[in-house]
Amino acid sequence: MEVEYTIRRVRKTPFEELSFTNNCTLGPLNKPVATVKPGEVIEVETWDCFANVVKPTQPLKEVLERGVPLHDNPVTGPIHVEGAEAGDALVIEIIDISIPDMGVTTVVPGFGGLEGWLQASPPLTKFSKIRDGKVVYTLNDGREIEIPVKPFIGTIGLSPSSEAISTITPGKHGGNMDVPDICPGNRLYLPVAVKGALLGLGDVHAVQGDGEICGTAIEIPSVVTMKIDLIKNKRIDWPRIESPNEIMTVCSARPLEDAVRLAFLELIKWLEDAYGFERYDAYMFLSVAAKARLAQIVDPLFTVVAKVPKTLLPRALTRW
Ligand code: CA
Ligand code: CA
Numbered sequence: 001m002e003v004e005y006t007i008r009r010v011r012k013t014p015f016e017e018l019s020f021t022n023n024c025t026l027g028p029l030n031k032p033v034a035t036v037k038p039g040e041v042i043e044v045e046t047w048d049c050f051a052n053v054v055k056p057t058q059p060l061k062e063v064l065e066r067g068v069p070l071h072d073n074p075v076t077g078p079i080h081v082e083g084a085e086a087g088d089a090l091v092i093e094i095i096d097i098s099i100p101d102m103g104v105t106t107v108v109p110g111f112g113g114l115e116g117w118l119q120a121s122p123p124l125t126k127f128s129k130i131r132d133g134k135v136v137y138t139l140n141d142g143r144e145i146e147i148p149v150k151p152f153i154g155t156i157g158l159s160p161s162s163e164a165i166s167t168i169t170p171g172k173h174g175g176n177m178d179v180p181d182i183c184p185g186n187r188l189y190l191p192v193a194v195k196g197a198l199l200g201l202g203d204v205h206a207v208q209g210d211g212e213i214c215g216t217a218i219e220i221p222s223v224v225t226m227k228i229d230l231i232k233n234k235r236i237d238w239p240r241i242e243s244p245n246e247i248m249t250v251c252s253a254r255p256l257e258d259a260v261r262l263a264f265l266e267l268i269k270w271l272e273d274a275y276g277f278e279r280y281d282a283y284m285f286l287s288v289a290a291k292a293r294l295a296q297i298v299d300p301l302f303t304v305v306a307k308v309p310k311t312l313l314p315r316a317l318t319r320w
Pocket of ligand 2: 049154203205215216217219
């Protein structure tokens with residue numbers, strides 16, 4: 001029998017009501033804007049990383065010169081998940097990400113992967129049209145480069161256990177990871193640290209290069225459709241992603257090599273727990289079969305993804 005249901009929409013906080021606490025941090029005292037049940041599908045509206053303050057009529061330079069308040073990386077939330085408790089894993093199955101007809105890329109002085117390595121630049125703003133599934137990136141001389149869209153959620157995380165954390169910072173709770181694999185068709189697993197999990201998300205990108213080198217991607221507002229689920233008593237230490245073809249771990253640290261080491265260490269643990277590998281077998285196996293992705297080197301901690309194809313793995317002993 002077909003069950004009819006309407007997907008519930010979690011609306012983004014109206015611009016005038018955006019608050020630093022609720023929208024620019026993930027924390028245990030933040031006030032939930034919605035409650036969902038495990039198994040429920042929801043649509044979540046999100047602002048772009050500047051709360052849509054940077055627009056064609058108001059480039060970043062003007063925003064900064066006029067002192068227009070910037071809501072850095074606002075998230076929609078927190079969303080309370082019924083029954084979620086510390087020690088559980090929250091499962092977010094990303095179903096769809098809507099894409100508008102335009103996105104923005106900026107250079108913010110003082111922020112970027114090559115800060116100090118390139119000549120200082122004034123604030124820069126570039127809008128790119130998005131049409132027929134492609135971002136039309138226009139060079140300053142007018143030539144156009146079409147880049148196929150590959151939308152994903154740049155910032156998605158849960159409340160840490162005690163202290164609130166800025167939505168600019170990635171970590172064990174998720175947050176500003178800027179991992180292109182957090183995209184439709186994939187599942188994200190996040191460690192729950194507080195009752196209700198307190199999920200927040202925003203900072204959607206139409207497409208991003210590995211490293212997000214200048215500090216921004218094709219930044220867009222969006223509506224994200226996702227199914228929320230819960231695995232009780234499943235302790236994971238860092239975010240994990242599962243695609244139809246790969247399992248992936250996501251770790252953030254500085255220096256960058258620590259993020260790499262953490263991501264591989266987590267992948268070793270996953271192979272031990274779910275596939276019955278002995279530790280040093282997993283270590284050697286990943287040495288011959290793993291892939292890694294530099295997600296971003298612009299945020300307060302850098303983010304690395306370590307992955308391995310499912311086709312190479314033996315049958316899992318558990319759901320993991
Ligand atoms: Ca980001
Ligand atoms: Ca961004």
